Amino acid sequence: QVQLKETGPGLVQPTQTLSITCTVSGFSLTSYYMQWVRQTPGKGLEWMGFIRSGGSTEYNSEFKSRLSISRDTSKNQVFLKMNSLKTEDTGVYYCARAHRGPKGFDYWGQGVMVTVSS
Amino acid sequence: DIQMTQSPASLSASLEEIVTITCQASQDIGNWLAWYQQKPGKSPQLLIYGATSLADGVPSRFSGSRSGTQYSLKISRLQVEDIGIYYCLQAYSAPYTFGAGTKLELK
Numbered sequence: 512q513v514q515l516k517e518t519g520p521g522l523v524q525p526t527q528t529l530s531i532t533c534t535v536s537g538f539s540l541t542s543y544y545m546q547w548v549r550q551t552p553g554k555g556l557e558w559m560g561f562i563r564s565g566g567s568t569e570y571n572s573e574f575k576s577r578l579s580i581s582r583d584t585s586k587n588q589v590f591l592k593m594n595s596l597k598t599e600d601t602g603v604y605y606c607a608r609a610h611r612g613p614k615g616f617d618y619w620g621q622g623v624m625v626t627v628s629s
Numbered sequence: 630d631i632q633m634t635q636s637p638a639s640l641s642a643s644l645e646e647i648v649t650i651t652c653q654a655s656q657d658i659g660n661w662l663a664w665y666q667q668k669p670g671k672s673p674q675l676l677i678y679g680a681t682s683l684a685d686g687v688p689s690r691f692s693g694s695r696s697g698t699q700y701s702l703k704i705s706r707l708q709v710e711d712i713g714i715y716y717c718l719q720a721y722s723a724p725y726t727f728g729a730g731t732k733l734e735l736k
Contacts, residue, residue, distance in 0.1 A: 558725035571724040615663035615678030
């Protein structure tokens with residue numbers, strides 16, 4: 512059974528770095544693209560980037576200078592790191608699974624709420 | 630960036646009514662369009678992918694269609710469990726972009 516679960520810090524101070532882990536089960540990271548999407552009060556749902564089944568990445572230029580996505584296939588984990596956080600980065604961060612091709616993001620994690628505040 | 634203009638922003642409908650939500654893409658995105666439903670406190674759930682294909686486990690009262698760069702989600706007979714916010718997403722070219730959402734309520 513496919514499962515995704517995000518874990519993260521909850522509260523991060525402005526200018527600091529956010530680190531979130533997405534732990535998956537029921538499928539292999541080498542067979543799917545893994546997406547990161549966030550939902551903020553100011554901008555709604557925003558696509559952040561993905562890591563392909565082969566390990567290469569693509570980022571939304573909105574975040575490119577401060578966003579990094581990586582993975583550890585042996586641990587079935589995907590990582591999001593974003594630096595220079597601002598209060599506007601407060602929101603819920605989701606990981607989601609995607610096939611190659613126009614098949615949508617078929618499984619999502621429950622999301623992790625991140626608050627950026629001093 | 631490709632803009633997805635979603636309408637209406639909110640919609641009030643009665644049980645068993647037909648509901649239609651649309652997304653207009655700012656340029657050609659082929660069939661790289663998906664629809665999601667989100668309920669309060671939950672993650673988005675895939676309803677339709679490839680513009681017209683029903684995701685696994687989604688009731689057949691949901692359907693998707695395409696006319697050029699306009700995409701529509703139709704609920705043929707609204708049920709109580711369909712209440713929520715609906716979003717379209719284009720994944721044709723990065724940055725992928727979501728519509729602003731349609732809040733569906735019961736009349």
